[in-house]
Structure formats: C-alpha cells, structure tokens
Amino acid sequence: MTTQFFGDTAILLGRSLRHITRSLDTIITTAVTPIAMMLLFVYVFGGAISASSDSYVNYLLPGILIITIASGISYTGFRLFLDMKSGIFERFHSMPIARSSVLWAHVLTSLVANLISLFVVVLVALLMGFRSGAGVLAWLAVVGILGLFTLALTWLAVIPGLTAKTADGASAFAYPLVFLPFISSAFVPTDTMPGPVRAFAEHQPVTSIVDAIRAIFAQQAVGTDIWIALAWCVGILVVAYVVAMITYRRKTA
Amino acid sequence: MTAAATAEPAIRVEGLDKSYKTLHVLRGVDFEVARGSIFALLGANGAGKTTIIKILSTLLRADAGSASVNGFDVVARAADVRESISLTGQFAAVDEILTGRENLVLVARLRHLTGAGAIADELLERFSLSDAATRRVSEYSGGMRRRLDIAMSLVGDPRVIFLDEPTTGLDPQARLEVWRAVRDLAGRGTTVLLTTQNLDEAEALADRIAILHGGRIIVSGTLAELKKLLPPATVEYAEKQPTLEDVFLALVGEEPRKEPR
Numbered sequence: 223m224t225t226q227f228f229g230d231t232a233i234l235l236g237r238s239l240r241h242i243t244r245s246l247d248t249i250i251t252t253a254v255t256p257i258a259m260m261l262l263f264v265y266v267f268g269g270a271i272s273a274s275s276d277s278y279v280n281y282l283l284p285g286i287l288i289i290t291i292a293s294g295i296s297y298t299g300f301r302l303f304l305d306m307k308s309g310i311f312e313r314f315h316s317m318p319i320a321r322s323s324v325l326w327a328h329v330l331t332s333l334v335a336n337l338i339s340l341f342v343v344v345l346v347a348l349l350m351g352f353r354s355g356a357g358v359l360a361w362l363a364v365v366g367i368l369g370l371f372t373l374a375l376t377w378l379a380v381i382p383g384l385t386a387k388t389a390d391g392a393s394a395f396a397y398p399l400v401f402l403p404f405i406s407s408a409f410v411p412t413d414t415m416p417g418p419v420r421a422f423a424e425h426q427p428v429t430s431i432v433d434a435i436r437a438i439f440a441q442q443a444v445g446t447d448i449w450i451a452l453a454w455c456v457g458i459l460v461v462a463y464v465v466a467m468i469t470y471r472r473k474t475a
Numbered sequence: 476m477t478a479a480a481t482a483e484p485a486i487r488v489e490g491l492d493k494s495y496k497t498l499h500v501l502r503g504v505d506f507e508v509a510r511g512s513i514f515a516l517l518g519a520n521g522a523g524k525t526t527i528i529k530i531l532s533t534l535l536r537a538d539a540g541s542a543s544v545n546g547f548d549v550v551a552r553a554a555d556v557r558e559s560i561s562l563t564g565q566f567a568a569v570d571e572i573l574t575g576r577e578n579l580v581l582v583a584r585l586r587h588l589t590g591a592g593a594i595a596d597e598l599l600e601r602f603s604l605s606d607a608a609t610r611r612v613s614e615y616s617g618g619m620r621r622r623l624d625i626a627m628s629l630v631g632d633p634r635v636i637f638l639d640e641p642t643t644g645l646d647p648q649a650r651l652e653v654w655r656a657v658r659d660l661a662g663r664g665t666t667v668l669l670t671t672q673n674l675d676e677a678e679a680l681a682d683r684i685a686i687l688h689g690g691r692i693i694v695s696g697t698l699a700e701l702k703k704l705l706p707p708a709t710v711e712y713a714e715k716q717p718t719l720e721d722v723f724l725a726l727v728g729e730e731p732r733k734e735p736r
Binding site: 230 | 534554561565566568570571573581582584585611627
C-alpha cells in the first residue's frame with residue numbers, strides 16, 4: 223500500500239512537473255511581481271527608508287522571498303481547480319491508485335515550482351547587490367524554512383483549490399497573503415508603527431520568519447525568532463493539512 | 476443468450492437510493508447488465524444517470540441499496556471494483572497540456588502495466604490518433620479528444636466500461652466514430668454501460684435499454700420489447716424524406732476524417 227502510494231505519487235508528480243516545464247511563464251509571472259517590488263523598494267523608496275541598515279537589498283530580500291511564495295501558491299490552487307473541473311480527478315479516483323497521491327503530487331509540484339521561483343528572485347537580488355557571508359549550512363537552513371513555509375501555504379491553497387466555484391476564486395485567496403509582509407518587519411522595522419499595527423505586525427508569522435532569515439543571512443544569532451517562525455510554519459501546516467484532507471475526503475467519498 | 480444469461484451479471488443494482496440535500500434523485504433503482512453486452516440508460520437531463528455512474532465507479536456513495544460490478548460490492552470491495560472498471564465521464568477527462576501519447580502512457584503507468592509505450596501506440600493506432608500522437612491535446616478537436624478519452628479508458632482492458640453521455644457535444648461524424656468504437660468494444664467482450672439522452676444512440680448501440688424517470692427505472696428491455704409496449708403501427712405509405720442528418724452526411728462524407736494540421 224505504501225509502496226503503491228509512493229509509486230503513484232511519483233508518476234503523478236511527473237505529470238504535473240511536465241505542466242510546470244511546459245508553462246514556464248507561470249514561474250516567471252510568479253517571480254516578476256516580487257522582483258518588481260524589490261526594484262521599486264530598493265531604487266525608488268530605498269533611499270528614503272534605509273537609514274539604519276547599510277544595504278537595503280539585504281534588509282528587504284527575506285520579505286520579498288515570502289511574497290514570492292505567497293504569489294506562487296496561488297497557481298497551486300489554480301492548477302488543482304483545473305484538475306477538479308476537467309474530470310481528470312474523477313478518472314484518477316475511479317482507477318486503482320492511492321487517492322491521496324493525487325493531492326500529494328500537486329503539493330510536491332508546488333514545492334518544486336516555488337523553489338525555482340525563489341532561486342530566480344535570489345539571482346536578481348544578487349545582481350542588485352545582495353550579499354551574505356552565510357555558509358552552506360546557513361543557506362540550507364534558509365531553504366529549509368522557506369520550504370516548510372511553502373508546504374504550509376500550499377496545503378492552505380489546496381482548500382480553495384478543492385472548493386472554489388471559479389478559477390478566480392481558487393487563486394484569489396493568495397492576495398491577502400501577498401500583502402501580509404507589508405504589515406510586518408519585511409520592509410521597515412516595526413518600532414515606527416503605531417501601537418495596534420505594531421502589535422499585529424509583531425505577532426503575525428511573516429515577521430518571525432523574515433527576522434529569522436535576515437539574522438541567518440547577516441550571520442547573527444537568530445534567537446527565539448527561529449522557533450517562533452518554525453512554530454508558525456508547523457502550526458499552519460498541520461491545521462491546513464487536516465482541513466484540506468477532510469475537504470478532500472468529503473469531495474471524493 | 477446461453478452462457479451469458481446464466482453467468483453472474485457484470486453489473487447488478489438493487490434498490491439504489493440517493494438524495495442531494497433536498498433533491499431526491501434516485502428512488503430505488505434496480506437493473507442488471509449481462510456480461511459482454513451494451514446497456515443504455517436513457518433519461519432526460521437531471522434524471523440521475525450520472526449519479527448512478529458515479530455510484531458504480533466508486534466516486535459517490537448511495538444512501539441505500541446495493542450495487543456490484545464484476546461481482547464486487549462497490550462499497551466493501553471498492554479497490555477491486557476500480558481494478559475492473561474504467562470511467563469515461565461526461566467531460567473528456569484528458570490532460571490538455573500533455574500529448575495524446577503521454578496521456579495514454581500516464582494511465583498505463585498508473586495501472587501498473589508493463590510496456591506502457593507499446594500499449595499507448597496500439598491504442599493510438601486503433602483510434603486513428605497516431606498522426607496526432609505527439610501533439611498536445613489542447614490542439615485536438617472535440618471528436619479527437621473524445622476518442623482519446625475512450626482510448627484512455629481502454630488501457631489495461633477493463634472488464635466493464637462506463638460511458639457517461641459519450642457523444643454529447645460532438646458533431647455527427649465524431650458521433651459515428653464513437654459509436655464504432657463502442658460496438659468494437661462489445662465485440663471484444665467488454666461490458667458497456669452507457670448513458671444518453673439521445674434516443675437514436677440507444678437504438679443504434681444498445682442490446683438492452685432502460686428508461687430512468689422520476690428516480691426509477693420505469694421500463695427495461697430490448698428495443699423490440701420496448702417497441703411492443705406501443706400499439707402496433709398501422710401500415711401507411713409515405714414518401715421517405717431524408718433527414719437533415721442524412722443530407723449533412725451525404726454532403727460531407729461519413730468516413731472518419733484525417734485530422735488536419
């Protein structure tokens with residue numbers, strides 16, 4: 223049963239990865255918005271904002287990476303919606319294959335697609351002067367956090383992907399996620415914000431994740447941020463996974 | 476009608492009942508389909524034809540009643556049922572981004588068959604899709620999609636095939652191509668359960684026809700049996716007028732098209 227699950231997932235993963243490689247434009251689109259924001263903030267607003275940090279790109283990149291993931295997972299919801307609607311899910315479900323493989327293939331594809339987008343964004347940041355003395359292990363830690371965050375948001379994206387009535391509905395939920403970094407420490411330090419905004423900014427997941435990644439890049443001690451960040455990621459992941467699986471069972475039972 | 480009549484039916488449905496919220500769709504549906512036969516479920520839109528197909532293909536659970544396919548109960552032995560069947564749903568369930576051949580290979584691999592490539596090539600040939608094998612399905616015509624869809628359902632030679640309104644939305648030639656494919660299937664011993672709202676289709680294809688109305692099978696039998704339900708026709712002489720379909724097919728030709736591009 224488990225070997226069948228892995229085998230089926232691998233076959234279906236091959237299918238959706240082919241979707242990605244044949245519509246590379248979605249990966250480019252995913253990367254374009256965050257790159258445009260990075261250009262805007264560094265070259266237009268950057269001079270006015272940046273006083274404390276020596277390089278604003280260095281300050282900005284972690285938040286931009288979060289935005290990249292948030293816009294990337296909306297495509298996961300969209301692709302899932304298309305499969306639901308086209309009837310190919312019904313074909314898969316009437317075949318002797320592990321049913322959860324069908325979802326896992328989409329989730330793993332989302333992970334791969336987002337890692338490619340993130341890679342593109344980091345390359346652009348390097349061209350714009352981003353520098354970090356972080357070693358291989360530190361980079362792996364960053365990839366690990368971002369991968370976990372992608373996985374958590376992907377399972378979140380699965381829910382509207384399964385339940386949406388229209389393609390817009392399947393991807394629209396990502397917009398608030400894209401804006402979450404604006405009310406966080408991603409662009410400016412939180413201490414200049416008025417009370418309630420600051421309270422929100424300091425207690426939402428993006429700030430802890432951004433602060434943790436920023437500290438790793440700057441080779442500073444990450445402190446408790448990393449644990450708060452991981453707790454948020456795992457928490458969202460578990461809740462979203464459970465809700466998504468219940469929704470899936472209800473849809474396919 | 477000797478061996479087939481005594482052998483266990485390929486599909487047996489007893490007292491099937493299903494409601495969606497306030498809508499009572501099926502109210503005790505009973506029927507049997509003999510092995511190797513073509514059985515048409517005839518009914519208007521919303522009569523519950525698709526609901527029956529979904530229950531039989533393990534996609535949906537009935538509220539009451541029982542159903543078995545190839546001897547396996549659809550609830551208790553769902554995995555065995557899935558090994559025995561193939562579903563061609565109302566909308567062509569093909570992957571638009573993959574090529575025709577890749578679609579077939581995908582299904583063959585998911586059915587854990589060896590020689591997926593050879594199986595794909597054989598089916599492409601059989602459904603006159605060899606020329607289009609390496610093109611993406613998004614470029615296919617409606618008839619080609621439907622043929623690919625049916626070809627995908629034949630991978631691994633399932634014992635029972637469900638065809639849910641296989642010709643809806645197809646032009647007359649494409650419909651004839653699908654009809655040929657269905658007859659060919661039954662000729663190879665596959666059991667076919669097809670739903671349609673098209674009376675000609677049931678008449679042209681089915682060994683037995685059941686009419687689903689008001690959530691029940693109101694009549695069931697061979698075409699000849701159903702015709703006996705009406706008073707015998709009086710013989711009148713009338714000039715035979717060609718139907719528009721006859722005209723259309725005479726003008727454009729009936730043979731399967733060689734696909735352009």
